[in-house]
Amino acid sequence: MQIRVNTIEALWDNQVRPIDAEWETIRSVLLEGHVVAADRIKVKLFNAVEYKSVEDLRDVPGATVDDRWTGITYTRRLNENVVSVHMLVLDYDGGLSLEEAKNRFKEFEYVAYTSFSHRKDNESDRFRIVLPLSSPIPASGRFSDCDDLIDGSAWYELEHALRDFAGPCDPASFRCNQFFYLPVVPREREPLAEYGRIPG
Numbered sequence: 001m002q003i004r005v006n007t008i009e010a011l012w013d014n015q016v017r018p019i020d021a022e023w024e025t026i027r028s029v030l031l032e033g034h035v036v037a038a039d040r041i042k043v044k045l046f047n048a049v050e051y052k053s054v055e056d057l058r059d060v061p062g063a064t065v066d067d068r069w070t071g072i073t074y075t076r077r078l079n080e081n082v083v084s085v086h087m088l089v090l091d092y093d094g095g096l097s098l099e100e101a102k103n104r105f106k107e108f109e110y111v112a113y114t115s116f117s118h119r120k121d122n123e124s125d126r127f128r129i130v131l132p133l134s135s136p137i138p139a140s141g142r143f144s145d146c147d148d149l150i151d152g153s154a155w156y157e158l159e160h161a162l163r164d165f166a167g168p169c170d171p172a173s174f175r176c177n178q179f180f181y182l183p184v185v186p187r188e189r190e191p192l193a194e195y196g197r198i199p200g
Contacts, residue, residue: 001023002020003021003087003132004018004049004084004136005018005026005046006019007019007045007046008045008046008077008179009044010045014065015065015077016074018051023132026087027111029182030130031197032183033183033193033195034113034184035182035184036184037185040116040184043183043184045179045181047089047180048086048087049082049083049086050084050086050136051075051083052075052081052083053075054075057075057081062076063076063078063080064076077179078177079141079143079175079177080143082139082177084137084140084155085136085155086132087131087133088162088173089129089173089180090166091128091170092125092126092127092129092168092170093124093169093170094125094126096125096169097125098112098127098194101129104167105129105198106198108131108198109131109197109199110130110131110197110198111130111198112127112128112129112130112194112196113127113130113183113194114183114185115128115183115184116185118189118193118194120189138153138154139152139153140152140153141153159174162174
């Protein structure tokens with residue numbers, strides 16, 4: 001099954017760059033290891049959602065951008081432009097140890113990698129778990145001007161069940177439009193960086 005993955009160059013980047021790939025390819029990219037950098041902004045961010053196409057959004061004000069510098073018209077990375085979620089990415093910032101996570105998700109195929117602030121305080125495990133889904137979860141929704149959900153599809157209906165499944169992770173993990181940094185570690189904590197695959 002093809003999984004939709006998007007990359008952006010930095011947090012301020014609004015242009016969705018979609019890639020369709022098999023889980024095996026995505027897994028191998030995540031398992032290449034950490035980039036060593038003084039600042040995490042040196043690596044790209046990713047998410048695994050399908051956005052509406054430019055063609056579907058031509059008559060929706062503000063949903064796309066016509067970049068006069070590059071000549072590219074692209075879909076903006078907005079919640080209301082999300083169609084479906086293709087992978088579950090869970091971000092843990094000290095609420096669960098790596099060992100507890102391995103035990104919690106041992107029945108599932110996933111890739112885990114420590115994040116930039118892992119063991120920054122010499123005690124908290126900080127990491128991500130990336131789980132492929134057997135099929136995408138519909139995530140279209142209608143939002144207010146303040147980005148509050150008015151009504152939505154299965155992704156929003158499943159949020160409580162997904163939170164129970166995930167345990168004490170960052171609530172941002174359940175924002176369908178959330179982007180995450182690829183594996184990156186500061187040089188002083190490079191020996192503490194971990195990554196690996198659990199076949200489930």
